[in-house]
Amino acid sequence: MCTPCCVSQLACCCGSAACSCCCNCCPKIKQSTGTRIMYALYFLLVTVICVIMMSPTVEDMMKDNIPFYNELCEKMNAGENCKTLVGYSAVYKMCFGMACFFFFFSIFTLRIHSSTGCRAAIHNGFWLLKFILLAGCCTGAFFIPQEKIFLEVWRYIGAAGGAIFLLIQLMLLVEFAHRWNTNWSSGVEYNRLWYAALAFVTLILFSIAVGAVVFMGLYYTHPVACSLNKIFLGINGSLCLIVSLLAISPYIQKLQPRSGLLQPGVISVYVMYLTFSAFSSKPKEMVEVDGVNQTVCVFPFNSGSESDKQIVTGLGAVILFACIIYSCLTSTTKRSSAALRVYRNSEPETERARCCFCFGDDTEDYEEEKTTSGQSVVYDEEERTIYCYSFFHFVFFLGSLYVMMSITNWFHYDDHKIEKLLDGSWSVYWLKVVSCWVCLFLYIVTLLAPMMCPKRFEA
DSSP: OHHHHHHHHHHHHHSSOOOOOSOTTSOOEEHHHHHHHHHHHHHHHHHHHHHHHTOHHHHHHHHHHSTTHHHHHHHTTOOGGGGGGSSHHHHHHHHHHHHHHHHHHHHHTTTOOSTTSHHHHHHHSOHHHHHHHHHHHHHHGGGOSSHHHHHHHHHHHHHHHHHHHHHHHHHHHHHHHHHHHHHHHHHTTTOTHHHHHHHHHHHHHHHHHHHHHHHHHHHSOBTTBOHHHHHHHHHHHHHHHHHHHHHTSHHHHHHOTTOOSHHHHHHHHHHHHHHHHHHHHSOOEEEEETTEEEEESSOTTSSSOHHHHHHHHHHHHHHHHHHHHHHHHHTTSHHHHHHTTSSOOSSOOOOOOOTTTTSOOTTSOOEEEOOSSSOOEEEOOSSSOSSOHHHHHHHHHHHHHHHHHHHTTTTOOTTOOGGGTTSOOHHHHHHHHHHHHHHHHHHHHHHHHHHHSGGGGOO
């Protein structure tokens, strides 16, 4: 029973067959979904390696536990104690290799409309060969000449690409809020319980947003310090209130009958999260209290012990990378690509209210590969592609740059460690503050879009 499964796995690694699990109890998987998951695993693998490279803790553990560590580093031409394999420059090179890999496939997969061609077969299979190519790109980056010039130029390219990826992430959030409201609102027509669900979730979202404002007002402001925090908390809180009132105003309701409080609730919670993240990323501020210098406007549960600090940092890193993977995977669906104007669908999609509306509807009938020793694979792209291959790789290319800049603390990479991912940095502080305003601006644009471009919204 194991032999057929091994043969099928070999076919997906060295051929165009789709990969699947060696377990009959696993639910069937679509070819398009499996392909995207495999690329996401490649992306996650390189990201984990970059995190390890930025961690002096891991470096010290390797010195202590690997025999003849220094001699091994010298044989590899990696410098004393493998200095060329750690730090921000190593992360820049690894992400350069990963970015080249995805950019190449973005060009290679241009204008593919079905999975039956040779290029589509390479995109959906040959995983071992593509892994070797990715490893070769990342390894080759360490042999780039003129290292100082490369790092300086690549830093600014990374900043530009990371900013574009962040913008895409914000646009997807706005699209997610509208889709959530549209999907659940469609269920109100045949079941009033969906209306209760909308009201309940909306109440929870605004409670979280208001609670966040109160929390940050108590712990991230001070009577004689933290002036910027006071200003931005007031501005962001006021803007969230304004967009909420705008969403339910009679004029907007006339333009968009399904506009409600759920969308501004989602936006408000995310803006408050970005505001909290910005305040947490702000360099520490000291004031003199009773003749003693005291740190103010810091996370209240992060100042007592080192374990609390590690928990907060780890949680922030998990949220960061989860958002990156989510954006890379969801930005290439037809609906999200239409929101980003990459793919334009001429036929309106029918909505069916579901709790898990983010996942595709499995009502379509596709040809299914019958296997006797593993997971069944549904080939759902024989007639047309489900997502844009080229744009999929381009988003991962931008995600590679965003990971590179995030791990190295953007422009403050000197002596930076992954354990200090959430420590103070003015560049990260302003980036997140501006991201709040961009997110609110994008949402306001979607509300006023029918007025600005009426012909595009005519039935």
